[in-house]
Amino acid sequence: MNGEIIRLKKAFMFQGLPDEALKVLAQKITRQRLKKDEVLFRRGDSAQALFIIEEGEVKIVREDENGGELALNRCGAGETIGEMSLFDREPRSASVVAAAPTHVLELKREAFFELLNQHPDVAVSLIRSLSSRLRFASAYIQTATEWSKKIAEGDYSFMEQNQPEALTDEDKAEQMLFEFFKMAKGVKEREESLERQVQKLTLVIDEAKRRQEVEELTSAEFYSQLKTQAQKIRAQRRDRS
Amino acid sequence: MGKIVSIHSFRGGTGKSNAAANLAAQAALRGKRVGVVDTDIQSPGIHVLFGLDETNMGATLNDFLHGKCEIEDVAFSVGEKAADGEGRKKLAGKDLWLIPSSIRGREISRVIREGYDVNRLNEGLQNLIEKKKLDYLFIDTHPGLNEETLLSIAISDILLVILRPDNQDFQGTAVTVDIARSLDVTNLLLMVNKAVPNKYDYNDLKQQIEESYKAPLTGILPLNFDIADNASKDLFSLRFPDHPWSRELVKVAEAILAVE
Numbered sequence: 094m095n096g097e098i099i100r101l102k103k104a105f106m107f108q109g110l111p112d113e114a115l116k117v118l119a120q121k122i123t124r125q126r127l128k129k130d131e132v133l134f135r136r137g138d139s140a141q142a143l144f145i146i147e148e149g150e151v152k153i154v155r156e157d158e159n160g161g162e163l164a165l166n167r168c169g170a171g172e173t174i175g176e177m178s179l180f181d182r183e184p185r186s187a188s189v190v191a192a193a194p195t196h197v198l199e200l201k202r203e204a205f206f207e208l209l210n211q212h213p214d215v216a217v218s219l220i221r222s223l224s225s226r227l228r229f230a231s232a233y234i235q236t237a238t239e240w241s242k243k244i245a246e247g248d249y250s251f252m253e254q255n256q257p258e259a260l261t262d263e264d265k266a267e268q269m270l271f272e273f274f275k276m277a278k279g280v281k282e283r284e285e286s287l288e289r290q291v292q293k294l295t296l297v298i299d300e301a302k303r304r305q306e307v308e309e310l311t312s313a314e315f316y317s318q319l320k321t322q323a324q325k326i327r328a329q330r331r332d333r334s
Numbered sequence: 335m336g337k338i339v340s341i342h343s344f345r346g347g348t349g350k351s352n353a354a355a356n357l358a359a360q361a362a363l364r365g366k367r368v369g370v371v372d373t374d375i376q377s378p379g380i381h382v383l384f385g386l387d388e389t390n391m392g393a394t395l396n397d398f399l400h401g402k403c404e405i406e407d408v409a410f411s412v413g414e415k416a417a418d419g420e421g422r423k424k425l426a427g428k429d430l431w432l433i434p435s436s437i438r439g440r441e442i443s444r445v446i447r448e449g450y451d452v453n454r455l456n457e458g459l460q461n462l463i464e465k466k467k468l469d470y471l472f473i474d475t476h477p478g479l480n481e482e483t484l485l486s487i488a489i490s491d492i493l494l495v496i497l498r499p500d501n502q503d504f505q506g507t508a509v510t511v512d513i514a515r516s517l518d519v520t521n522l523l524l525m526v527n528k529a530v531p532n533k534y535d536y537n538d539l540k541q542q543i544e545e546s547y548k549a550p551l552t553g554i555l556p557l558n559f560d561i562a563d564n565a566s567k568d569l570f571s572l573r574f575p576d577h578p579w580s581r582e583l584v585k586v587a588e589a590i591l592a593v594e
């Protein structure tokens with residue numbers, strides 16, 4: 094029981110809660126293990142619980158029209174996911190997939206609201222985490238908007254300035270823009286391949302000149318000798334083998 | 335019986351020497367017994383690709399043509415001696431012989447002045463095939479259609495004509511193809527070299543070439559700075575086997591080896 098409390102304390106949301114409260118909470122929480130690439134929930138699912146990542150890492154993803162996966166964010170140990178739907182009662186806004194073997198703690202809706210009622214501190218820490226996510230989203234949107242404008246103008250210079258590996262770890266928003274970056278690269282390549290539209294080379298032969306040159310060669314004195322000589326040589330080779 | 339494969343082009347500088355050396359090397363790499371002869375006596379070039387220069391070149395084709403030695407004395411064993419160079423190294427222990435032409439000014443001018451006996455050359459090549467039990471003898475020719483070159487075309491079992499994708503080469507190749515047919519060459523193959531990547535629709539060009547010359551186009555080798563940079567100092571296709579030029583060259587080699 095003690096070990097369980099220590100583990101719950103690692104969740105940012107529960108930091109500052111008294112041990113008594115954690116003890117109560119421990120009984121309401123269930124644990125799930127996800128293999129890498131296993132889906133925790135899908136966009137559009139109805140929401141009955143939130144999840145806290147105890148160990149491992151998950152990707153928040155949206156599928157694009159081509160069935161490709163666009164990663165919007167990544168969350169690691171201590172972070173809470175899926176609480177938004179509990180507040181606004183909307184279906185899940187994105188899917189969550191394990192990026193590595195991951196352990197998550199599940200806290201059901203009723204238990205969550207009960208916790209909020211009894212410990213307003215938890216609400217404050219949640220608001221803090223939501224605010225930081227909002228900032229993240231704003232930064233993301235701002236850069237993506239700037240880049241989109243540049244792409245529309247045919248200016249790809251930002252791709253040289255923002256090599257994805259050069260993006261700092263601190264600025265998560267920019268890191269997630271790696272996906273955007275890949276898309277821009279695709280657009281650029283398509284444009285370039287259109288530009289260097291291959292030409293058709295038409296093989297032109299001056300037939301009169303061709304006949305004349307062949308005629309000159311084949312009518313030369315040495316030519317008929319050469320022909321007989323070559324025939325002789327070939328016959329010899331056949332005999333020798 | 336060993337096959338004679340002549341590598342020819344109507345105009346100079348198409349890449350005959352590079353192709354001949356690399357094709358011979360590819361055949362040797364596949365376990366064939368192979369000879370390469372530089373019959374471009376007026377402007378020899380293939381020796382460089384095998385690492386030969388004034389200092390290490392022994393007897394030459396010129397010595398044989400002037401009756402100074404036997405053809406076997408001229409055969410330089412690449413597998414035993416020229417296994418230096420990153421690419422050439424791969425030929426160590428392979429059965430590949432080079433018959434170089436002299437690079438001495440005096441001997442070159444003598445040949446230009448006096449010409450040589452094409453019968454003796456032919457006799458020498460036949461002997462070489464027999465003595466070394468060659469599967470293939472590659473002949474690097476002098477460009478154009480002079481008498482000596484016509485004979486090496488006439489006696490070849492396979493003629494590989496190299497052209498660049500331009501109208502002057504198209505015209506010259508047309509004449510060469512007609513002459514080769516008139517000389518009863520049975521296996522005529524084509525190769526395009528120095529094709530500027532992505533410039534033309536090469537699938538379309540291949541169709542036009544094959545239709546026009548009625549012969550298979552066995553490879554389209556790109557124009558590439560790396561090859562020019564190699565400056566014919568090593569066997570490019572052995573040194574850089576994954577390079578696009580090398581991949582296309584291997585296709586040409588395979589087409590040659592597939593001829594019955």
Ligand SMILES: Nc1ncnc2c1ncn2[C@@H]1O[C@H](COP(=O)(O)OP(=O)(O)OP(=O)(O)O)[C@@H](O)[C@H]1O
Pocket residue numbers: 343345346347348349350351352353374377379477527528529555556557558559561562563564565566579
């Ligand atoms: N695909 C290529 N891309 C770039 N350079 C090439 C290519 N093929 C050959 N070259 C270069 O072109 C030059 C001529 O090549 P090479 O000597 O093989 O031609 P050649 O037909 O034997 O010439 P010659 O008619 O003078 O005997 C060399 O400098 C060689 O490095």
Ligand SMILES: [Mg+2]
Pocket residue numbers: 350351352374378379380474
């Ligand atoms: Mg040459």
